Amino acid sequence: MALQRATIRLAAAVVVALLAPQLPLASAISPQGPGNGLGVTPQMGWDNWNSIACQVDEDVILDNAKKLVDLGLRDLGYKYVILDDCWSSGRSDNGTLLANTTKFPSGMAGLASQIHDMGLKWGMYSSAGKYTCAQYAGSLGFEKQDAQTFADWGVDYLKYDNCYNEGQEGTSKLSYDRYKAMSDALNATGRPIFYSMCNWGTDYPWNFASTIANSWRIAGDIYDSFDRPDPRCPCTTWDCALPGFHCSVMNILNKVASIVDKGRPGGWNDLDALEGPRQIPLIMGNDLTLMDAPSLSILSNPAILAISQDSLGTAAFRVWQKPAYSSQNNTYSADLYTAGETYFWTGRLAGGDQVIAFVNAGAQQQSLSATIDEVFVDYVTTGSSKPSVQTANTWDVYDLWANRMDDATAKTIIDGGIQSLTAPTPSNGTNTTTAAAAAYTPFNVTVTPYADAVKKNDTAVLGVKVATLMAGGSVKADVPSHGVAAFRLRSQKMIPVAGKRKRDEL
Ligand code: GAL
Secondary structure, X not given: OEOHHHOOEOOHHHHHHHHOOOOOOOOOOOOOXXXXXXXXXXXXXXXXXXXHOOOOOHHHHHHHHHHHHHOOOHHHOOOEEEOOOOOEEEEOOOOOEEEOOOXXXXXXXXXXXXXXHOOOEEEEEEEOOOEOOOOOEOOOOOHHHHHHHHHHHOOOEEEEEOOOOOOOOOOHHHHHHHHHHHHHHXXXXXXXXXXXXXXXXXXXXXXXOOOOOOEEEOOOOEOOXXXXXXXXXXXXXXXXXXXXXXXXXXXXXXXXXXXXXXXXXXXXXXXXXXXXOOOOOXXXXXXXXXXXXXXXXXXXXXXXXXXXXXXXXXXXXEEEEEEOEEOOOOEEOOOHXXXXXXXEEEEEOHHHOEEEEEEXXXXXOXXXXXXXXXHOHHHHOOOOXXXXXXXXOOEEEEEOOOXXXXXXXXXXXXXXXXXXXXXXXXXXXXXXXXXXXXXXXXOOOOOOOHHHHHHOOOHHHHOEEEEEEOOXXXXXXXXXXXXXXXXXXXXXXXXXXXXXXXXXXO
């Protein structure tokens, strides 16, 4: 049966969410990362670069931070506010980094304190180079001094770029040494600071950064195109000496497909910020003060966020990639860029659940389907001719988009803040809140963590049951152009939870 309700347009954020589900630190497998205890699940928050680039000042940052709170996004887990490039005015005579006090009159410690008072975390940016990409002071050679300055300012997160690196790249060792210097310096401050490497995939950071960073960018800069090829982002795989910029969502997804297993608790593949409305760990890149209803609805869907923040910590992987069908030519084109491509992804979740996603980058709606053997391909390729427990089983299929808030509710929140949903009718009797909005219960991870909600079968994270998948069966979905259909599969009867996937591929 076709699952019409399971689809949504241009949910690029969501695809990325699906790529990065995770496992608790208390696992038998040692966590990755620099030893700061952070990044047990992928980071969530907001970064100003993609929307306003260098046009930063204190007001813009505070306005967006306030929106994180007012729109209910902080309570969904989006906690880091990250100030990107262009905030500095150089160094003092003794080499201390200085903030531009015209743009940031409260100073960075003052701004950090206001951010913390909102229940948020404070993120900043520098480069492992002589200059930042916008030619402000970089931290190469100043690692210890700058790390201490960041700690003194109350910084909780550092995005660390790769511009003007004085040629200290070209081998993994050169890049490792340069990025480890800041990792060590941050640790030496004693303040837990999430360390987000931004070297665009140069020298394959997923092979060397897992013990020094909490995340590493795998590609050049994303921009707001779903699939347009652009020679400024020249490569469609990560094996490329020139990462570039103007990388489309599909370009980056194609790059991550072969390295998904490198992301684990403590250290994650970073696909760059989410290209939401302005059209991604889940760092929103849009101006939150201009949020529209469909974007808020997509970004706020707890059922999808619970996949990103799943406690198992095993990334979903792509099972197949096929050209999209074109009714115009009545054919499947071999040319993925002309016809667009389609994907099927599957991944393990905590408690024996499974997540699956169909991605359609084609120009028209596609009917996509996957067999139960494809859903549980990891269990059926172990050399045994016996059916696996999973493929012999019966599964409830939950549509992860079905319970997202409707646009009218999202609009109510945008106009009056999340608190307006529960606000009493004013004394003049006018209450513009719609019935759907009044009935909507905002999800709050500080009250109910995602893992708890999943265990309690909370429909906000489970979605709506739309089908049953049985032995020999398949799951089908009609996926609109530039859309993603996503489902959680839950076994009807208790089956032994599979052990950790063998990681011999590492
Ligand atoms: C790029 C980086 C972007 C942004 C920009 C700032 O190198 O990939 O995400 O930080 O620099 O100049």
